[in-house]
Amino acid sequence: MRFRVRPRAVIACVTGSIALLLLMALNIRIGDIPMSLGEVLRGVIEGDFVVMELRLPRALTGALVGAALAMAGGITQSIARNPLASPEILGVTTGASVMVVAGIVASGSVYGGASGLLLSLGIPVLALLGGLLGAALVYSLAWRRGLDGYRLVLVGIGVAAVFTNVKYWLLTVGDVNDTTRAMVWISGSLHGRGWEHVLPVFLALAVLVPVALAATRTLDALRFADDTAMSLGVRLNPARAGMILLAVGLAAVATASAGPIAFVALASPQIALRLTGSGRPPLLTSAIVGAVLVAAADLIARTAFAPVELPVGIVTAVLGAPYLIYLLIRLRRGTRT
């Protein structure tokens, strides 16, 4: 594929990738047996068990999930023409949460045989299913002889509110042991992630990233008002539906692997936009920023209150809240001009 190459975007991608590798190495150092960075490097090269089987998969899951969420966010924000949009308004993350909580609560005690199996194998599948169902619901409710970005946002917020309340209701009726496990999952956690969590996100990214990059120019055109996009030769409804499908796929797979990690999808595209100065969320840079954000947040989650480990989603939420406020203030200023 040939693209218009911007020096600033290249610099952002290269710097981001270096930062990502460094953060992942720092992450792998931590554990019952602390390692030096040299030992981490040697461990990766020599295939050391602790590095390859226990620590690298976790770091990789975090990076890939961050990248997938960020791309999903960039696509959603372009479609909705709104920097406050994220895959949450597409119904993906909230749908996944409801489904997972329902699954855990319905299957009874954590220590029962069936739910033990469910917890190890079934949760990603439930999350994926819930995410896709949630998205289908939002999409069908928002469709009215075409898809309007503004209506999509409103419907998405409404559906998310309903799902969130169903989720809380399920948490109140469930067994304490089950709901505790469910709470960790719905905060978004990388704890105990292995290769079985890396593989689905990796495969999804391997397929969807090239598709997303191929669709960059269409996404750029969709950022304009409908009349302008149409006069550029874009078929609005098929193009928009395809883009939403792409975002839903990325977000659903990411959520299935690590739970709904908050704010990554919202913040990464906007950070990438400011780094590259390109006036739109650049997808590749967003993905790298997302990976860096999750890697950094996980490092904080594991070291801030060591030996207690926080779910990574708590850290991203704490970091994300002030960012959201900043964005709201900026938007308010913007509307005055």
Added chain:
Amino acid sequence: MRLQAVDVRLAYGDRVVVDGLDLGIEAGTVTTIIGPNGCGKSTLLRALGRLLKPAGGEVLLDGKRIDKLPTREVARVLGVLPQSPTAPEGLTVADLVARGRHPHQTWYRQWSSDDESAVADALSMTGLSDLADRPLDELSGGQRQRAWISMALAQGTDLLLLDEPTTFLDLAHQVEVLELVRHLHSSLERTVVMVLHDLNLAARYADRLVAMRSGHIIAAGTPHEVLTEELLASVFDLDAKVIADPVAGTPLVVPIGTRHGSPPASPA
């Protein structure tokens, strides 16, 4: 005929704006549609640019039904500049103009040297080369409008539909935009259809005027044929004197007042 509306019926939902209208646009002409607010002139322009699908009748581009042609193919021949267009926040002039290349790109070749030179040409033609890297939001109204026209130029179409390209511009900037349009027509032989509110400027810069009221074409022809005192009374409910423009010799409308006793143009 480059572009033709045949017995078109245009509606938003159940509200019919235009019914049974015929209009032909000849190659290499500048046609300006005039008429009171709500007369359906923007709606007609949107239909000519396949942004609005007619509820009846058909729009023909080079003799073929425009809604049957692939929209991308149409976008290589026909450019539309909507009324007061908006751009995503933070977009630079060069980025905006580059988006005009969309119909010429493919998923595997999203930027080429052709794109590069078309954008450079469009920027220089509109005098924006020095402002290429400035965010659109920092430009004056006139510069911004030129940037949008530049985008339409980068699209490289020989048919251009402009919906009120001079709205919100002061007189100097209006003249500037219209001189650019005239240049496109005379030097590059582009065919232009535009909607304008200022009758005197319309008379000066158009080969052909089309006067509309309540969804119907009341008169069409050269500015001299169309801009008469009788027409101003019937289309705009305006009492006016029409004299010769001392500069260009085209009709110049000098308003006297609105006509009493006749109903105002139906607002829509």
